[in-house]
Amino acid sequence: MSTHQLSRRGAQVPSSPIRALAAAARARAAGGTRVLYLNIGQPDVPTPKPMVQAYQNFDDTVLAYAPSDGFPELREKLAGWYTTIGGMRRRVQADDIVVTTGGSEALLFAMAATTDPGDSILVCEPYYTNYSGYAQLLGINTRPVTCTADDNWVVNPTRVEAAIDDTTRALVIPTPGNPTGRVLTAKELEHLVSICDRHGIFMISDEVYRELVYDGPRGTRAPSLLDIDGSDELGVVIDSASKRWSACGARMGWLVTRNGQLREAALRFGQARLSPATVDQYAVAAALDLPAAWYDDMIDEYRRRRDTLVSALHEQGLEVTSPQGAFYLAVPLPIDDAEAFCHWLVTDFELDGETVCLAPLSGFYATPGEGRDEVRMTYVLECEKLERCARILGAGIKAWSARSEGEQAEA
């Protein structure tokens, strides 16, 4: 045994449940079975050409650091984009923005600026699991407020308020949601803002999927926390290039807040890591010139996929409600151990030479035992493949149930 002991946080930080099955899936694929991946949020929509061209056009003689909070020209352009394509009513200023290495670093900075070790954040489970990873890194606790499929994943404000205690410093909530696809209405946001205000806690609104909403006229966007009255002091928005422009590898994100002190703290964290990437900021600047039609096309494509997947699942007898946004579907299954089932799908099952890799939802809950019969499906593949995924899932459920009954009969 090593005499060099890891820190508790190093030893205990959870591994990502989203990637947990990846090794088994790769091994299966190497054996000749086609694997359809619905387990991670990696969009397959082509990255916009102007972004790719920005990388190709780069010819500075020195690849230098950028300012710690990002290029001022980029922040200025982002501020303008929010009130046009971004669909915000109230203008944000360039100086409200700090450019980060993905939305991930924006989350880390926002959580670090609002909590101390021993404090806690509130999360509405099932929630984006990396919130737990950052909490572990910062020595803070996550307190879950449970939402359910039966309730269509509604965030119940009474339960949120009841979960607040002396250690609570912030509510962290994605809208549109990962993994539920739930979009908070302006009224719901108002209610949450008033609760956070009453208790003196911050609200970190993770809006990396803001354009990806499927109901309402063209140009509809998920309501932003920054448009809600009373959010100026307590509100931080997390944003990212990854999903909206299919540019996960750019590792570009930013946070936006009208709270000057909070913004300063984020900037100082930013100074400690010197600079966000340089060339990728040029790529984001190019993406900000994309016309509204580009977003309309992307949203139409994801809407088609959502509708295809939902009706294909209905055909398999699975009850799912159509999600309002993002590209995730949290699906209750008639199975009591979805983790074992997902593993078996990847290692043992196939239909016509292919199988499907899903994410068990239990890893998206902090409460032990929750989500045991649920999975997350990501609709980032073409419609025809999604239909095949639903057929594989339906056949898999039947085979798994027959297998379990067989085992019980033997016992």
Ligand SMILES: Cc1ncc(COP(=O)(O)O)c(C=O)c1O
């Ligand atoms: C809700 C949510 N927030 C933040 C992120 C972080 O994205 P990135 O660091 O690629 O910007 C993700 C990525 O999947 C996400 O789903």
